[in-house]
Amino acid sequence: MDQFTIRNVKSVVNLMCFVLIIRGGSAHGHGSKSHHRPNRSNAPSFARWLVAENTWGVMSTIANDLSGAPFGDVVSYSDGRPYHGTGIPYFYLTTLDPTARYALEDQRTSFTISEYPLGTCGRIDPENPTCSKLTLTGKLNEVEAGSEEAIMAKKALFSKHAEMRNWPKDHSFKVYRLDIEELFLIDFYGGPKPLTVDQYFLPKNEGRLE
Amino acid sequence: MDQFTIRNVKSVVNLMCFVLIIRGGSAHGHGSKSHHRPNRSNAPSFARWLVAENTWGVMSTIANDLSGAPFGDVVSYSDGRPYHGTGIPYFYLTTLDPTARYALEDQRTSFTISEYPLGTCGRIDPENPTCSKLTLTGKLNEVEAGSEEAIMAKKALFSKHAEMRNWPKDHSFKVYRLDIEELFLIDFYGGPKPLTVDQYFLPKNEGRLE
Numbered sequence: 001m002d003q004f005t006i007r008n009v010k011s012v013v014n015l016m017c018f019v020l021i022i023r024g025g026s027a028h029g030h031g032s033k034s035h036h037r038p039n040r041s042n043a044p045s046f047a048r049w050l051v052a053e054n055t056w057g058v059m060s061t062i063a064n065d066l067s068g069a070p071f072g073d074v075v076s077y078s079d080g081r082p083y084h085g086t087g088i089p090y091f092y093l094t095t096l097d098p099t100a101r102y103a104l105e106d107q108r109t110s111f112t113i114s115e116y117p118l119g120t121c122g123r124i125d126p127e128n129p130t131c132s133k134l135t136l137t138g139k140l141n142e143v144e145a146g147s148e149e150a151i152m153a154k155k156a157l158f159s160k161h162a163e164m165r166n167w168p169k170d171h172s173f174k175v176y177r178l179d180i181e182e183l184f185l186i187d188f189y190g191g192p193k194p195l196t197v198d199q200y201f202l203p204k205n206e207g208r209l210e
Numbered sequence: 211m212d213q214f215t216i217r218n219v220k221s222v223v224n225l226m227c228f229v230l231i232i233r234g235g236s237a238h239g240h241g242s243k244s245h246h247r248p249n250r251s252n253a254p255s256f257a258r259w260l261v262a263e264n265t266w267g268v269m270s271t272i273a274n275d276l277s278g279a280p281f282g283d284v285v286s287y288s289d290g291r292p293y294h295g296t297g298i299p300y301f302y303l304t305t306l307d308p309t310a311r312y313a314l315e316d317q318r319t320s321f322t323i324s325e326y327p328l329g330t331c332g333r334i335d336p337e338n339p340t341c342s343k344l345t346l347t348g349k350l351n352e353v354e355a356g357s358e359e360a361i362m363a364k365k366a367l368f369s370k371h372a373e374m375r376n377w378p379k380d381h382s383f384k385v386y387r388l389d390i391e392e393l394f395l396i397d398f399y400g401g402p403k404p405l406t407v408d409q410y411f412l413p414k415n416e417g418r419l420e
Contacts, residue, residue: 056324056326056337058267058268058270058282059282060268060270060280060281060282060320061280062280063320063347066347066392068318069318069319069320069347070270070271070272070280070281070282070318070319070320071270071280071320071345071347071394072268072269072270072280072282072321072322073322073343073345074323074324074326074336074343075336075337076335076336076337092337096401098394108277108279108280109279109280110270110273110279110280110281110282111282112268112282112283112284113284114266114268114284116266116284116327117326117327125286125371125373125374126265126266126284126285126286127266127284127285127286127371127374128373133283133284135282135283137273137276137279161337163334163338164337182276184281184308191306
């Protein structure tokens, strides 16, 4: 082969690989941004990174129609526009789904996310403590419709979940905020990392996400 | 280029693409098997497919040290060897983690999985009802160590989570089974699909997964 043919062949290989990588990324969320992964020795930054990079998780509430059993539900969320995470998870929920109804009866809520969907765990099992997981426990509150916070939260949500903008008006989707009271972060062996709400919200941790 | 060169170039392209597809698959679970997706009009088969294809989810229990708040935790599971799903989710848990401790105090447990990690939702948002989600609610029970069921369950778990075999012996991992009492399946618009436990476990639904 001459040099020109070799260059063309390389281009085809690169193009095909690029298409495959893009396809892989789009099907599994925002994996392409995960190169910002902070050092796990910095628990607050690591937790903020997990919250900023993920786009969905499981919200657990108390099911009053199942004798008070816990009930987990898959929900999407956003803590801010990409690279501008606030650490506060906002949700767009309808009371047609049980989770919002349960939370209106009993606000106690936990929200759980995994590092696994980001693609940065590689071949490590999702239950292995080095594939991080974070559980935020607190109270779910409806954000006042039309308030500055609601406008900001909608921007945050729609920037990561474009289709939400067009979800049916007659389903009465409303913005909810999780007011975090406890954090449970596993990002290595040795049990949960000590991490307070104040540490999690320190501005310097936000800075690490830029 | 002569024919031999073209064949070699094609082989390189195919090999590189194969490696990328395999890598993509391993980082995000068993997405490569998801072409078996049943028709969503068959709720029992669809639920069994979601359980058989997924490898991890969020287990929600009642946190007795957080005033009875719900607590979600990322866990791996298996309902059988690949293509031999039983519909029963088995887990490999240690009481070093709070979830197993909570379940030993109050067995009420829900286990939530999403279709999103399988890659079959495409660009549809994880909260969109056409990207399916399933919540199994019931009681978590420890499987008797050394029993036939425990041996079978370990085979099921280790076939999908190879590294579990080598998890630290001094962490006392034990096999747990979720005894399902209620199913909450969303796989399209219009609210949860009517689905009983008996329908879910009908042998014909298992057959659809082969």
